[in-house]
Amino acid sequence: MGPKKTGQGNKTKVSKQPSQQNATQEDTNQEERLQAIVLSDSYQTRFQPLTLETPRCLLPLCNTALLEYTFEFLALAGVSEVIVVCCAHADQIKEYIAHSRWSNPSSPFTIETVLSPESVSVGDAMRDLDAKGLITSDFLLVSGDIVCNVPFDKVLAAHRQRRAKDKNAIMTMVLREASPLHRTRARAESAIFVLDEQTNQCVHYEEVKTRKHMQQISLDPEIFNKHTDLAIRNDFIDCHIDICSPDVPALFTENFDYNHIRKDFVHGILTSDLLGKTIFAHVVTDNYAARVRSLQTYDAVSKDVISRWTYPITPDSNLLADQTFQYQRGHIYKEEDIVLARSCRINSCTVIGAGTAVNDGTVITGSVIGRRCKIGKNVSIQSAYIWDDVTIEDDAIIESAIIANGAVIGTSSRVAPGAIVSYNVKIDSNVTVDGNKRLTRYLGDGHKRVDKDAVGEHGDGYVYEDDSEAEEDDDYEEIVNSSGLVYNMASLNASDTSFSTTSADQMHRKTRRRRVSTASSNTMASEDSDEDSFLREAQASVERAIAENHDLDIAALELSTLRMAKNAQFHDVRAATIAALIGRISHLINSNTLKARAAVESVLNQWGPLFRRQVFDQADQIDFLLLVQRDCTRRMQGSTILLHAINCLYDQDILEEESILKWWQAPQSKEDADMVKVGELVPRWLEWLTTAEEESDSE
Amino acid sequence: MLATGAHITKEKDLNAHIEGFVAQLKRRQIQGSYNVALATAQLLLRVVSAARWTHIDQLVTQIKILGKRLQGAQPRELACGNIIRRVLALIREESEDTNGSESGDGVANSPLITSMFSLLSTNDEYGANRLSQSLMDGTGKSIKKDLKPYIIEGIQELIDELRNIDESIASMGVEMIHENETILTPTPNSKTVLKFLLRTAQKRKFTVLVVEVFPNDVEKTHEFALKLAEAGIETTVITDAMVYSIMGRVGKVVLGTHAVLANGGLLASAGAAMICQCANVHRTPVVVCTGLYKLSPMYPFDVESLIEVGDTGKVLAFEDGSLVDKVNVVNPLYDYVPPESVDLCITNMGGYSPSFMYRLVLDHYRQEDATL
Numbered sequence A: 001m002g003p004k005k006t007g008q009g010n011k012t013k014v015s016k017q018p019s020q021q022n023a024t025q026e027d028t029n030q031e032e033r034l035q036a037i038v039l040s041d042s043y044q045t046r047f048q049p050l051t052l053e054t055p056r057c058l059l060p061l062c063n064t065a066l067l068e069y070t071f072e073f074l075a076l077a078g079v080s081e082v083i084v085v086c087c088a089h090a091d092q093i094k095e096y097i098a099h100s101r102w103s104n105p106s107s108p109f110t111i112e113t114v115l116s117p118e119s120v121s122v123g124d125a126m127r128d129l130d131a132k133g134l135i136t137s138d139f140l141l142v143s144g145d146i147v148c149n150v151p152f153d154k155v156l157a158a159h160r161q162r163r164a165k166d167k168n169a170i171m172t173m174v175l176r177e178a179s180p181l182h183r184t185r186a187r188a189e190s191a192i193f194v195l196d197e198q199t200n201q202c203v204h205y206e207e208v209k210t211r212k213h214m215q216q217i218s219l220d221p222e223i224f225n226k227h228t229d230l231a232i233r234n235d236f237i238d239c240h241i242d243i244c245s246p247d248v249p250a251l252f253t254e255n256f257d258y259n260h261i262r263k264d265f266v267h268g269i270l271t272s273d274l275l276g277k278t279i280f281a282h283v284v285t286d287n288y289a290a291r292v293r294s295l296q297t298y299d300a301v302s303k304d305v306i307s308r309w310t311y312p313i314t315p316d317s318n319l320l321a322d323q324t325f326q327y328q329r330g331h332i333y334k335e336e337d338i339v340l341a342r343s344c345r346i347n348s349c350t351v352i353g354a355g356t357a358v359n360d361g362t363v364i365t366g367s368v369i370g371r372r373c374k375i376g377k378n379v380s381i382q383s384a385y386i387w388d389d390v391t392i393e394d395d396a397i398i399e400s401a402i403i404a405n406g407a408v409i410g411t412s413s414r415v416a417p418g419a420i421v422s423y424n425v426k427i428d429s430n431v432t433v434d435g436n437k438r439l440t441r442y443l444g445d446g447h448k449r450v451d452k453d454a455v456g457e458h459g460d461g462y463v464y465e466d467d468s469e470a471e472e473d474d475d476y477e478e479i480v481n482s483s484g485l486v487y488n489m490a491s492l493n494a495s496d497t498s499f500s501t502t503s504a505d506q507m508h509r510k511t512r513r514r515r516v517s518t519a520s521s522n523t524m525a526s527e528d529s530d531e532d533s534f535l536r537e538a539q540a541s542v543e544r545a546i547a548e549n550h551d552l553d554i555a556a557l558e559l560s561t562l563r564m565a566k567n568a569q570f571h572d573v574r575a576a577t578i579a580a581l582i583g584r585i586s587h588l589i590n591s592n593t594l595k596a597r598a599a600v601e602s603v604l605n606q607w608g609p610l611f612r613r614q615v616f617d618q619a620d621q622i623d624f625l626l627l628v629q630r631d632c633t634r635r636m637q638g639s640t641i642l643l644h645a646i647n648c649l650y651d652q653d654i655l656e657e658e659s660i661l662k663w664w665q666a667p668q669s670k671e672d673a674d675m676v677k678v679g680e681l682v683p684r685w686l687e688w689l690t691t692a693e694e695e696s697d698s699e
Numbered sequence B: 001m002l003a004t005g006a007h008i009t010k011e012k013d014l015n016a017h018i019e020g021f022v023a024q025l026k027r028r029q030i031q032g033s034y035n036v037a038l039a040t041a042q043l044l045l046r047v048v049s050a051a052r053w054t055h056i057d058q059l060v061t062q063i064k065i066l067g068k069r070l071q072g073a074q075p076r077e078l079a080c081g082n083i084i085r086r087v088l089a090l091i092r093e094e095s096e097d098t099n100g101s102e103s104g105d106g107v108a109n110s111p112l113i114t115s116m117f118s119l120l121s122t123n124d125e126y127g128a129n130r131l132s133q134s135l136m137d138g139t140g141k142s143i144k145k146d147l148k149p150y151i152i153e154g155i156q157e158l159i160d161e162l163r164n165i166d167e168s169i170a171s172m173g174v175e176m177i178h179e180n181e182t183i184l185t186p187t188p189n190s191k192t193v194l195k196f197l198l199r200t201a202q203k204r205k206f207t208v209l210v211v212e213v214f215p216n217d218v219e220k221t222h223e224f225a226l227k228l229a230e231a232g233i234e235t236t237v238i239t240d241a242m243v244y245s246i247m248g249r250v251g252k253v254v255l256g257t258h259a260v261l262a263n264g265g266l267l268a269s270a271g272a273a274m275i276c277q278c279a280n281v282h283r284t285p286v287v288v289c290t291g292l293y294k295l296s297p298m299y300p301f302d303v304e305s306l307i308e309v310g311d312t313g314k315v316l317a318f319e320d321g322s323l324v325d326k327v328n329v330v331n332p333l334y335d336y337v338p339p340e341s342v343d344l345c346i347t348n349m350g351g352y353s354p355s356f357m358y359r360l361v362l363d364h365y366r367q368e369d370a371t372l
Helices: A019-028 A066-077 A090-099 A122-132 A152-165 A221-226 A247-254 A261-271 A295-306 A468-472 A476-483 A489-512 A514-519 A521-547 A552-566 A570-590 A596-613 A618-632 A638-651 A657-665 A673-678 A682-698 B002-026 B033-050 B056-073 B078-102 B116-120 B124-141 B148-170 B191-201 B218-230 B240-249 B272-281 B321-326 B354-364
Strands: A011-013 A035-039 A081-086 A110-115 A139-143 A146-148 A169-177 A191-196 A201-207 A230-233 A236-244 A278-284 A289-291 A326-328 A332-334 A350-352 A363-365 A380-382 A397-399 A438-440 B182-185 B207-211 B234-238 B252-256 B266-269 B286-289 B334-337 B344-347 B350-352
Touching (some): A035 A066, A035 A122, A066 A090, A066 A139, A066 A146, A066 A152, A081 A122, A090 A110, A122 A247, A122 A261, A146 A236, A146 A295, A152 A169, A152 A278, A169 A247, A169 A261, A169 A289, A191 A236, A191 A278, A201 A221, A236 A261, A236 A289, A247 A261, A350 A363, A521 A552, A521 A570, A521 A596, A552 A570, A552 A596, A570 A596, A570 A618, A570 A638, A596 A638, A618 A638, A618 A657, A618 A673, A638 A673, A638 A682, A657 A682, B002 B033, B033 B056, B056 B078, B078 B148, B078 B354, B182 B191, B182 B240, B191 B218, B191 B286, B207 B240, B218 B234, B252 B266, B252 B272, B266 B272, B272 B286, B272 B334, B350 B354
Parallel strands (some): A035 A081, A035 A139, A081 A110, A169 A278, A332 A350, A363 A380, A380 A397, B182 B207, B182 B252, B207 B234, B252 B286, B286 B344
Antiparallel strands (some): A011 A110, A139 A236, A146 A289, A169 A236, A191 A201, A191 A230, A201 A278, B266 B334, B344 B350
């Protein structure tokens, strides 16, 4: 049974159960059902040139595709429906899944692949999912490259309990505790989490830029008022395993500038005060959770799998049906059908795949060797990752490198630590491949290139240069240094430690003098300029919406995006909207198109509902009225506009009677001559209002 | 047509079920010898009821292939292989029974497997002869009597035996434990030992020392101790390091086990070997409580290949980055306890000396099935 096309365009269903049956299942155990979204793409280029030919989630880790570990984790977690979002190399992933055991009827979950070819970030994928409407309940969001054996029932129960209590707890992040310099932490992507010690609510998230020697983070002083005990932590492995509510994709849609799940989404949600959404962390102190997100973590996670931190997900569990690994003392895993010469030495922490032959005098330590490899005499292999069908000729030396499928390393050649030899590259005899080189034979643009300097006279392949990342990311150097297979300890470790100490210091000081620091002049200055630019832009955006007759929703969305981007207050949003609308009204009156009353009604009846998303409680309404009053002082016929505007918004239920009265009693509404003058018509209206009220009461 | 279609979907269901079971075994979602044994027996019941065969040898090969798959899913869990072998022996016995009665001279040929001493008279050559003989006349007449219900009944009995195993062991407690004796047990994850002690406590008053068995079973130890204490038994939890100093006061060491090997050696939770050695030095008797399903026909030629290596994280905290990077940690879940260290094995068939275990093996398994 091949994949069959269903109505929804590029959505392919591999699950064998008829969808009707699925529907009935959904009804019966809505509570138990758990969806999982697997993002098969990493939206990064760290593994290039390897990922030019294979998607990252299909790269082998200890001779098993990374995706298998993710699915295995989902099976352990009791997931019943998996949706794999494919982007790059989608055909390969679909093919792999269709032929894997996960699409068999015995699979513990149904699996579905969804194409999202245009997405270039997690945010895009989420928006795409939201548009397709595939998400029905709380779901597990993971990437296709995690290795994890955390028993998930407790995490899930905790999340559901929180959700039941508070609908706004939209997300739970699973974080594994680990010391700051742990090998399994991705060095380039460390982050600071500020957690409430009692509830584990995450109140602030800040990404750490190692290279920039970040000295301080700023926290909203509000946080200290709301939470008594805060932990500011930099000791988590964050492998992006999240339990999300269906609100999460919706929020991504609403905020179309969010790309990254952590640095945009989590940071954005936590710093915005309007949404009132909360995010929690679940800190795991035993079991294992990690993500292969750079070459450095590839190395670390491989080592963890070999030394059984991930039990029961170890090579000798033989995840794939055709695997026959057996465990031997010293963490050595051997498949059946291996030829080992009598004098070769296999040292601890080694994995060797079936069909591999190792010749005399060869020493292999702490390495992973794939299937059907031919390894010559007196070869030395140390901490290297050698994939399938690789030929290594006599006397070669390989240290801490990745040699991909089908590569050939010539006699007496040396591959230095950190190098990557991609698919089918041929390296001639007596060549040294430097540690910073990444060799490939990928013919992206069609014509063949050979760098004789790098691969030798009879070799094949060229040095891959990663240009894309250099352009868009100024942290390029940092990423190269810290995400490489061999981590440059000397240059970066120091900065990390110094960072953690200084930041801790800074934060202590910050908490002590938080009142002072928030009032300090330089922050105020920068905020002011931000506000100004926000006012201008927001006003322009509303004016444009009126002029081009946009949809109300779009105008509202645009405003809220701007507000998030500039981190503005609602007060400013209201001011900007009022300025734009009243400007429009007075324009209509001045150009004699309409009479004052008609102008007010035509504009406010169409655009008044914008205020519904800006004005919430009584204080807001009073503030709003003051702003309208202030704005009207600048207009011709200001008092008439004010009167009609109040009347109109009162009719629309945006303003309540009580708040109008309070506004009128407030001293600010009569603080200067202009304000008093513009309000001259109000008392009559108020009189009418109270009498109308009494009449309706007496009736 | 319809009937074959239904048969095919049924077979598909069964295959899916088997695959799911294998995956669960690999994920260690089914763990512990009792659970694995019970699940295996239930699976075999389904397989046999769905199976179709013209000759009994076909069924035997079918089950052998299945057994190999299941064994491969958790190679170091012997209970699975034991149950497969038990069922194979049962099938062979049933087929021999019917063939024997057909050929007429039932008295001479009928196998007296029910008594273990009959094994002295049945040797391999004899069995092989009989098999080839049955093959020869089997092709001609095929099987007149349908064996299926008998085999299914046999497997049902096996499942019942599994379910009641702790009962029959527990009933022997009164003979083993004196009044006011101090018992030490280093295997708190054993249900059998728990029931043994609880049942005995109804008639006797004694003290139990529970060894903590760090790192794999600490939580289970506490649960175990709690259950004993709730039943009114005087219970103390001690650390692993205290065993030697306290051994002088201990009357008996009661051990649960993961598997019993054909030579009488045990695979018990890690640390048990040391405790048994210690008991031997003090001349303290070591008593093992085990169901027969744990008895394996394997010999410990390569002990390491029988011992499961577990989660490293239980020994060393993963968050300690500097150690994780530099230290190789191994966490074996079981220990091999040599037969010399054990004084008595209490099974659901009665108490035996470890040196007698090979006889029980011959009693319950067929030589032909020793390798699946």
